[in-house]
Amino acid sequence: SQTIHQWPATLVQPVGSPLSLECTVEGTSNPNLYWYRQAAGRGLQLLFYSVGIGQISSEVPQNLSASRPQDRQFILSSKKLLLSDSGFYLCAWSSGLNYEQYFGPGTRLTVT
Amino acid sequence: AQSVSQHNHHVILSEAASLELGCNYSYGGTVNLFWYVQYPGQHLQLLLKYFSGDPLVKGIKGFEAEFIKSKFSFNLRKPSVQWSDTAEYFCAVKRFSGGYNKLIFGAGTRLAVHP
Numbered sequence: 001s002q003t004i005h006q007w008p009a010t011l012v013q014p015v016g017s018p019l020s021l022e023c024t025v026e027g028t029s030n031p032n033l034y035w036y037r038q039a040a041g042r043g044l045q046l047l048f049y050s051v052g053i054g055q056i057s058s059e060v061p062q063n064l065s066a067s068r069p070q071d072r073q074f075i076l077s078s079k080k081l082l083l084s085d086s087g088f089y090l091c092a093w094s095s096g097l098n099y100e101q102y103f104g105p106g107t108r109l110t111v112t
Numbered sequence: 113a114q115s116v117s118q119h120n121h122h123v124i125l126s127e128a129a130s131l132e133l134g135c136n137y138s139y140g141g142t143v144n145l146f147w148y149v150q151y152p153g154q155h156l157q158l159l160l161k162y163f164s165g166d167p168l169v170k171g172i173k174g175f176e177a178e179f180i181k182s183k184f185s186f187n188l189r190k191p192s193v194q195w196s197d198t199a200e201y202f203c204a205v206k207r208f209s210g211g212y213n214k215l216i217f218g219a220g221t222r223l224a225v226h227p
Binding site for chain 2: 004036038042043044045046090100101102103104105106
């Protein structure tokens with residue numbers, strides 16, 4: 001069966017520091033991968049999606065970037081965190097762009 | 113702006129009470145509708161979905177939702193809640209945009225069920 005992992009589970013970082021959040025999927029090949037963010041009191045906002053290695057599409061302009069160095073690995077990064085980057089980050093996968101998405105456990109990021 | 117609205121951010125119920133969580137969306141045309149749930153310490157998971165056909169959809173754990181096209185609504189219901197239903201519930205709409213189907217989420221509703 002397929003599983004999706006995210007780490008770390010929680011992270012506290014100072015403003016201006018770099019960020020790297022990792023997401024990996026097991027049990028499937030060539031998944032579509034997604035990064036979402038949930039800010040306090042708001043819905044999940046799609047940040048990036050990827051249909052293959054090295055292929056990243058950004059949904060909103062922001063301080064973050066994403067990379068997909070391997071088929072089942074999706075990384076969310078920032079060179080310099082802002083306070084507004086605080087939130088709950090969820091990674092998800094689907095077997096196609098039009099199929100149901102499955103979510104990871106999430107990373108709670110607090111920027112201080 | 114196109115959006116998904118969940119009317120209640122926090123709901124507190126006693127066990128055996130009935131539940132209805134509101135969800136409205138502002139998109140026209142064909143949409144697919146979902147309710148996701150996140151139990152404490154667990155992954156966000158699909159509760160139920162509507163693509164077409166019978167507008168009354170049955171999901172897991174006794175939940176159901178009714179799609180009312182004229183009201184742009186997809187409310188979630190359960191006749192008798194249990195303590196284990198304590199969770200956060202998200203309504204989502206799948207909308208075709210930018211060359212693919214995009215999931216737009218509501219802000220979520222935190223449900224606390226007291227024994």
